[in-house]
Amino acid sequence: MDRDTIVALATAAVPAGLGVIRVSGDKAKMALNTIFKAKTSPLDDPRRLILGKVVDPINNSTIDKAFAVYMPSPSTYTGEDIVEFQFHGSPLVAQKIIGSLLSLGFRVAEAGEFTKRAFLNAKIDLVQAEAIGDLIHAGSERALEIAEEQLEGRFSKAIEEIGEPLRQELAELEASIDFPEEEIETQQQQNLFIVVDSAISSIDKLLSSYRYGQVLKDGFKVLLCGSPNVGKSTLFNKFLGRSRAIVTDISGTTRDLLEEHVLIDGQAFVFCDSAGIRQSEDAIEQIGISLALDRFSWADLILFVVDSTESCESAKEFIEDKEHKFWLILNKIDLAKDRYNLSELSKLSLPSFRVSALTGQGIDELSNALVAELKNTLGFQSETSLIVANERQKDCLLRAREALTKLKQGAVEGAPLEILCADLWSA
Numbered sequence: 408m409d410r411d412t413i414v415a416l417a418t419a420a421v422p423a424g425l426g427v428i429r430v431s432g433d434k435a436k437m438a439l440n441t442i443f444k445a446k447t448s449p450l451d452d453p454r455r456l457i458l459g460k461v462v463d464p465i466n467n468s469t470i471d472k473a474f475a476v477y478m479p480s481p482s483t484y485t486g487e488d489i490v491e492f493q494f495h496g497s498p499l500v501a502q503k504i505i506g507s508l509l510s511l512g513f514r515v516a517e518a519g520e521f522t523k524r525a526f527l528n529a530k531i532d533l534v535q536a537e538a539i540g541d542l543i544h545a546g547s548e549r550a551l552e553i554a555e556e557q558l559e560g561r562f563s564k565a566i567e568e569i570g571e572p573l574r575q576e577l578a579e580l581e582a583s584i585d586f587p588e589e590e591i592e593t594q595q596q597q598n599l600f601i602v603v604d605s606a607i608s609s610i611d612k613l614l615s616s617y618r619y620g621q622v623l624k625d626g627f628k629v630l631l632c633g634s635p636n637v638g639k640s641t642l643f644n645k646f647l648g649r650s651r652a653i654v655t656d657i658s659g660t661t662r663d664l665l666e667e668h669v670l671i672d673g674q675a676f677v678f679c680d681s682a683g684i685r686q687s688e689d690a691i692e693q694i695g696i697s698l699a700l701d702r703f704s705w706a707d708l709i710l711f712v713v714d715s716t717e718s719c720e721s722a723k724e725f726i727e728d729k730e731h732k733f734w735l736i737l738n739k740i741d742l743a744k745d746r747y748n749l750s751e752l753s754k755l756s757l758p759s760f761r762v763s764a765l766t767g768q769g770i771d772e773l774s775n776a777l778v779a780e781l782k783n784t785l786g787f788q789s790e791t792s793l794i795v796a797n798e799r800q801k802d803c804l805l806r807a808r809e810a811l812t813k814l815k816q817g818a819v820e821g822a823p824l825e826i827l828c829a830d831l832w833s834a
Contacts, residue, residue: 410487410524412437413516414508416501423496428504430513431521435488439477442470442507443492449477461492464507471500485521486528534563534800541624541796546668547675550623553794562800565793569609572602573811577831584824596818603811606834610808613793617801619785620794622707626668626677627781630706635682637714638738642764643667643680646774664698672778679706703731708780712736715743715761726757735759736773741766810834 412432418425430438439449445459456474463470473494483489494500505515517523519540526536538557545551556562576599631639646669665680681702703709711726715737726733734757737743741763760776762769795801814830 412513413520413524414505414513415516415521416505417491418496420498420501421496422498426494426496426501428492428494428501428508429521430490430492430508431483431485431487431516431524432513433488434511434513435490436477437511438490438508438513439475441511442504443473443475445475449475449490453477453479456493461494461504461507463503464510470503470507471495471497481528484530485524486530487524532560532563534566534796535560537797537799538562544624546626547623547670548673550675553620553623553796556793557796562793562796565609565613569606573606573831573834576602577828580824580828580831584828599818600815603815607808607811610804610811613795614801614804614808616792617795620796622781622785623675623794624796626675627777627784628677628679628705628707629777630679630681630702630709631712632681632702632709633712633736634714637712638764639712640665640680642710642712642736642738642762643678645764645767645770646671646676646678664702671774674778674781676777676781706731707784708777709733710736712738714738715740733757734776737761738764741768807834 410432412430412434414428414430417427417429436450441464442461443449443459444462445457447457449455449457454476456476458472458474461470461473461475462468471494473492475493476491478489478491480487480489492504494504509515522531522536522539525531526533531539535558538554542551542554542558545554579595580599631643633639643665647667664682667678669676669678679702682698709731711733713735716739726735737759740761758776760769760773762773764770795804810830810833814827814834817827817830
């Protein structure tokens with residue numbers, strides 16, 4: 408396949424001890440013949456790092472001492488010839504090397520193009536290609552494990568195991584079309600139903616993991632809301648372990664949404680601090696309050712924070728008509744002593760937690776409850792369970808299930824074999 412030879416910086420474009428540039432394509436060997444000088448050519452000793460120097464192809468001046476390695480196709484990541492340069496990690500050196508390579512007619516790779524070529528050259532399938540991005544952006548240990556499992560082909564193998572019996576049934580149906588004098592026997596139809604029902608069951612099990620997979624990738628979304636100056640930002644900072652939100656004694660300090668990812672006991676959470684909810688004449692604060700209210704639909708759980716030295720009646724009025732899931736957080740218990748009245752809380756029928764965001768009292772209990780809530784909400788997923796990782800995978804499974812359901816209904820109603828085969832092909 409005739410494609411451009413591409414080049415890309417494989418390390419960050421910042422000063423570092425090491426920089427790596429990769430080249431992939433039919434003309435990758437030209438890079439070594441033109442800009443790399445060494446006693447032994449990497450072309451003569453493939454897959455071994457060779458020390459030499461990278462030179463400017465125009466004036467033959469040295470750009471940097473470097474290692475180079477040549478990896479011949481097809482046993483490479485992209486399935487093409489690959490050349491890799493390792494040099495001192497100066498952004499200026501990287502820029503000069505890439506400039507020299509571009510002068511040879513190469514071009515800068517598009518984002519993800521190395522992986523795209525690996526897919527097009529059948530080195531990886533689409534699930535594995537997606538898993539590479541998931542692995543890079545994994546926000547928790549479990550998310551990393553799932554990405555690695557998908558990269559190793561475990562999910563693809565499971566899909567293959569669902570599909571193989573269906574392909575066998577398709578072959579038998581197509582044979583019946585070729586020999587129309589032979590009708591589908593009752594036993595054959597029963598076998599078809601068994602295979603289809605098994606496939607639907609396996610698909611349903613995979614689909615049930617989608618929500619879990621999304622939370623693993625994106626985090627369990629927790630919104631902090633409440634009246635001004637009740638300690639939402641202090642609680643937000645406490646979960647983060649650093650001062651992210653501005654904390655003052657002035658009501659209405661927080662006017663925008665602040666969002667941060669946090670790991671608690673290995674589970675990924677996204678905490679969002681919001682503006683205090685109250686009647687305000689300040690136009691900017693009104694915008695912040697509106698953003699906070701709009702964020703309710705985003706949240707998996709809303710922590711309504713109140714000052715435990717004051718009445719909870721405002722919380723009761725605000726929460727009782729809402730359909731979202733709330734927990735009541737009584738903050739500042741270090742100041743309340745015995746003054747907070749819990750009789751009002753019993754009217755709300757909400758989980759409630761007494762904490763001090765300032766001293767940390769009760770934070771561990773709240774954190775443990777959040778982790779338990781995440782697991783309860785999503786349902787238990789075994790460490791060996793397969794996870795549907797993205798919307799594309801979910802959509803493919805849903806379409807397959809729809810086709811199988813249509814196939815089964817058609818078989819019951821005596822639909823022509825051509826229609827049944829078409830449904831099975833769709834699945």
